[in-house]
Amino acid sequence: MNETSFSTLNLKAELLHNLDSLEYRVMTPIQQQALPHVLSGRDVIAQGKTGSGKTAAFGLGVLEKLDPTRFDIQALVLCPTRELADQVAQELRRLARGINNVKILTLCGGVPIGPQIASLERGAHIVVGTPGRIEDHLRKKTLQLEWVSTFVLDEADRMLDMGFEPALEAITARLPDQRQNLLFSATFPDQINSLAGRVLSRPVSVKVESRHESSTIRQHFYCFGENKHRMTALRLLLLKFRPESALVFCTTKRETQEVADELWGRGFAALALHGDLEQRQRDRTLVRFANRSASILVATDVAARGLDIDAVDAVINYHISTDPEVHIHRIGRTGRAGSKGVAHTLFSDKEAYKVARLEAYLERSIEPEPLPPFTLLEKPVYKPAMACLQIDGGKKQKVRPGDILGALTGDNGIAGKQVGKIHIFDQCAYVAVNRDAARPALTKLTEGKIKGRSFRARRISGAA
Numbered sequence: 001m002n003e004t005s006f007s008t009l010n011l012k013a014e015l016l017h018n019l020d021s022l023e024y025r026v027m028t029p030i031q032q033q034a035l036p037h038v039l040s041g042r043d044v045i046a047q048g049k050t051g052s053g054k055t056a057a058f059g060l061g062v063l064e065k066l067d068p069t070r071f072d073i074q075a076l077v078l079c080p081t082r083e084l085a086d087q088v089a090q091e092l093r094r095l096a097r098g099i100n101n102v103k104i105l106t107l108c109g110g111v112p113i114g115p116q117i118a119s120l121e122r123g124a125h126i127v128v129g130t131p132g133r134i135e136d137h138l139r140k141k142t143l144q145l146e147w148v149s150t151f152v153l154d155e156a157d158r159m160l161d162m163g164f165e166p167a168l169e170a171i172t173a174r175l176p177d178q179r180q181n182l183l184f185s186a187t188f189p190d191q192i193n194s195l196a197g198r199v200l201s202r203p204v205s206v207k208v209e210s211r212h213e214s215s216t217i218r219q220h221f222y223c224f225g226e227n228k229h230r231m232t233a234l235r236l237l238l239l240k241f242r243p244e245s246a247l248v249f250c251t252t253k254r255e256t257q258e259v260a261d262e263l264w265g266r267g268f269a270a271l272a273l274h275g276d277l278e279q280r281q282r283d284r285t286l287v288r289f290a291n292r293s294a295s296i297l298v299a300t301d302v303a304a305r306g307l308d309i310d311a312v313d314a315v316i317n318y319h320i321s322t323d324p325e326v327h328i329h330r331i332g333r334t335g336r337a338g339s340k341g342v343a344h345t346l347f348s349d350k351e352a353y354k355v356a357r358l359e360a361y362l363e364r365s366i367e368p369e370p371l372p373p374f375t376l377l378e379k380p381v382y383k384p385a386m387a388c389l390q391i392d393g394g395k396k397q398k399v400r401p402g403d404i405l406g407a408l409t410g411d412n413g414i415a416g417k418q419v420g421k422i423h424i425f426d427q428c429a430y431v432a433v434n435r436d437a438a439r440p441a442l443t444k445l446t447e448g449k450i451k452g453r454s455f456r457a458r459r460i461s462g463a464a
Contacts, residue, residue: 005027006019006024007025009035009039009060011064012064012098012099015064017098018096021098022094024056029208030048030054030057031053031056033046034054037206038060038180039060039061039064042202042203042204043181043201043203044181044203045196045205046184047184047188048206054154055092055154057184058150058154059092061182062074063096063099068102068125070125071123071124072144072147073125074148075125075127075148075149075152076126076129076134076145076175077092077128077154078129078152078153078154080130080131080155080161080164081130082130083286085106086108089104089128092128102126103123103126104125105127105128106128107127107130107134108129108130110278110282113136113137116137116142120137120143131159131168131171132164134167134171135171138170145176148175150179150182151175151179152181152182153181153182153185153199154184155186156184156192156195157186157187157191158301160189160191160192162302165191165195181199183199183203187325187326187329216341217340217341218340219331219343220342220344220369221347221368223348224346225348226349227350230318230346234248234259234346236371236372236373236374237316237346237372240376241314242382243295243342244292244313245289245296245312245314246297246312246316247299247312247314247315248316248318249299249317251319252300253274253275253276253300255318256273256300259298259318260272260296260298263296266381268381269293269294270295270297271294271296272299273285273299274299274300284430287388287423290421291388291420291430292385292386292420292432293386295382295383295384301329312333312334313334315333315334315344317331322357324361384435385434386420386432387438388430388432389431389433389457389458390458390460391404391445391456392455392456393427393428393453393455394424394426394427395424396427397451397453398451399451399455403451404431405419407444407445408441408445410444413440413441413444414440415437418433419432438459442457442459445457
């Protein structure tokens with residue numbers, strides 16, 4: 001029997017059968033190192049990047065000792081963003097499919113608190129949420145944590161980056177003293193060690209190598225002299241390589257918005273993602289990037305953590321990070337799931353010390369390449385292949401993806417192959433269609449019906 005197989009673990013038969021049905025047979029490195037300690041009840045502090053399989057590393061431990069006959073909150077999982085919390089809750093539900101009547105509740109900001117209070121009154125076994133909203137419920141006394149036996153901090157470094165330390169302290173103070181604590185983080189700044197010292201008890205440390213193989217991600221570095229030429233360098237890279245989806249990392253929220261605005265003003269389909277966006281704006285931005293109706297997402301490290309976006313063609317570091325581990329995490333957004341990726345990093349003459357630090361971490365020399373020729377600036381800007389349409393009807397109106405697809409491809413409609421991703425929210429839906437089919441698709445939606453009802457529809461354009 002392979003020693004990395006899940007079947008070697010002391011798990012309930014229901015969990016093992018479900019893992020087999022999900023085709024989860026061989027553990028990832030972080031699962032192989034962390035799960036035996038998690039299942040033994042030890043506190044664990046683990047370092048691993050997004051996509052390493054850490055949700056199963058703590059989720060299986062939570063589910064193994066869960067008692068579904070007790071309708072008390074037995075596990076609390078904290079995440080820095082709503083998107084990551086939704087992903088974690090979805091994966092936990094998949095892992096729990098073999099166990100009857102397990103209720104997993106998501107408590108995040110950006111949505112009304114009333115329905116959450118009603119759900120809590122009906123009971124739950126596991127709560128996944130963001131620190132701010134969990135603290136809100138504790139203040140309102142709508143959330144009881146006295147039966148929590150497992151406390152998980154997922155992406156703990158980003159929670160600290162986002163200023164959640166006071167909320168974490170307040171939440172921890174409301175938890176039982178006797179509990180298992182599991183802390184997962186992609187990087188380990190000094191604040192993490194301080195937090196771990198206060199929250200965890202004699203933890204086992206697990207670290208999974210985060211460097212990427214050169215065969216998976218090709219890295220290119222460009223030195224452009226003075227800082228005032230940074231935007232020009234970025235435009236040259238975009239015009240040369242023309243990535244269908246590019247993630248551009250900036251260091252501050254202000255710079256993120258300025259870079260996105262500058263690119264948009266020059267004709268690029270670029271959007272900004274940072275902490276000052278309202279949830280509705282954030283949702284729309286992520287939808288447009290995921291459905292390929294926007295080619296470029298300019299983001300801060302904090303905002304980009306936990307994004308569920310597949311197959312990013314290129315990562316561009318607008319500034320080289322001072323932390324080599326952050327650099328590795330950034331470029332890991334491309335070349336995921338075994339595919340090949342490309343990462344471009346810009347730096348000025350004054351940032352040579354950052355390059356030296358990264359060279360030491362990577363244990364190899366970095367040779368900057370020449371920027372593409374300036375003549376590219378005279379060429380037209382490329383446009384995304386898809387357009388995004390918004391429909392003013394969603395889950396609350398019982399609109400499903402199949403209903404939208406049927407409305408678009410019905411009598412005298414567009415071809416099914418011209419329809420891209422469909423995202424359904426509570427009160428609205430978004431559908432991507434080929435750019436050349438956008439006008440007839442919009443006509444079909446506005447003049448036709450979905451589930452026998454008329455809904456307003458419009459094409460989404462602009463930088464917000």
